[in-house]
Amino acid sequence: MITEDDYKKQVYYVDGELLDDFVKSDSTAVSGVGYEWENEGVVHLHFTPREHGFGTQHIVSFAKENGTHSDSATILVDVANDGTAKVGDVDVTCIPSRENLYTRNKGLIELDILSNKRVLIIGLGSGGSPIAVELAKAGVGQFVLVDFDRVELHNLSRHICSIEDLGRLKTDAVCDAIKGKNPYAEVIKLPIDMNKNLDIMEEEFRKADIILCCTDNNKSRFNTSDLLFKYKKVGIFGRAITRAEGGDVFIYRPGGPCYFCLLGNDWFDPTQEEVTNEQSARRSGQIAAYASQDDVEAIVQVGLGADIEPISNMMVKLALMELSRGANSGISSLEQEFTMNYYIWANRRERHYSNWGCFTNSDGMPTIMRWYGMNITANDDCTLCGNREKLAVGENFMESLRAMGSDNLEGLALPEEN
């Protein structure tokens, strides 16, 4: 209960747009809800209950000069006709309206354009979730979030979600995180496996302005590539490789090389994958059904959140550049920088990058903590965007035997050549 004296100790916030609506309405008094951060001297006032409340809740009465406060209210808000409000003698701070929420971004990005853009994010793990929030902070107005997983303990060290989100669907938790940054954002939540719901995904690809593929398996990347090609949409793929020792980002622009064209490129190894979660790796087959627990522990090795963030950050910049393309905003200069379609990042000089140069003495070699861009060219024989006139025949029996056979071939009647 907030006493009369406590009124003066609090700081109050209210949604300015909703306060304006109340001032313009015929009502003279309405009830609302206040959420108090206990012992922190902060109360957030709302005209309607939040989907997920916080702190101690109070009944609030908003009343105009000619209105009468409700007797049951514990916080009385006096609203003036000029759109200002007070609780006792304390001014209520208005949260800026949609147009003014991100004034600091003005000039750098075109808020009007971004607020009307629809971004489809597939995968809300440690890569996808910060991307969603960063794009919300930049003023992107519409999100479609796809992920069927829930927030689990092993996510917490790298995910934007907190311990309070444990057990929640990632789509719900990330939606709240987006709304926390941009309450005006429209968010559609799809807690589904995209690989099993391609008909739903087709519709979402068709509507989206850009697609960000932040999943941890090739199957969904290949499906994403298919749909990007089909609907001629810009798509950005990002992934961390084993133990997040590095990663890469690929951007598909309609008419250009597709994700399949990456296959066979010396710089790109589709089998390198950071396996962060035994369950999902078993689902995708990265861990075989018969793998022992020792094998599993060797396979599941994760990097730090700080190892993932450069990759997410790159995807955000590319997405903002593509969404703002042609708008002549401050970010337009990136259009001259990010002309390539494939970018590589290394976090540590380990395994995959063990022969890279030392950061302080590279000796002409690529080093860690720098982006390296290159242009992947279209593959004429690509099974998605190429001429599709032939298909790989692959190994004959003898080659297959060499690939799979052990050294114990004595006595084995070898298959005949075709």
Added chain:
Amino acid sequence: MDNQRRALEEQVISHYLSSNAYQFGNLGTRRPYLRIAARTNSGNTYVLRIEMENYPNQKPDAYVECMLTDCHGKPMNTASSPNHTLSPHANGWTQICHYHPSAWRPDMSLWMVYVRCVLWLNIYEQTKRTGKDMEYYLKHMGENGQRI
């Protein structure tokens, strides 16, 4: 799998096998399949069923249309590392582990899967003759496609 892809797959298969040795089924649905005959060097014929859900973006599942028994007489109806098998079909058919899922790429073909399955069947028959496990002859495939 679209029609163009199916035609390409058939083009490759028909180069090696006569048209009565294979048959596509459930085309136009989410779960098309290929039934294809496989003859081993000893002259035995098996029918393979290659299920192509989400093909070619997903590794196809390859089954022998019967439940095989191993060299010890045990049914091969479980995921087994020594046998190079995965979980069986709902009908109890033995599933062959041919490519590691992480090594699968959409530019691979049904023919490549078929070649591996025929090789597996030949080695399977060898294990029946010698009493040695499949693992004695077949190496495992790592996620990078290399044998380990």
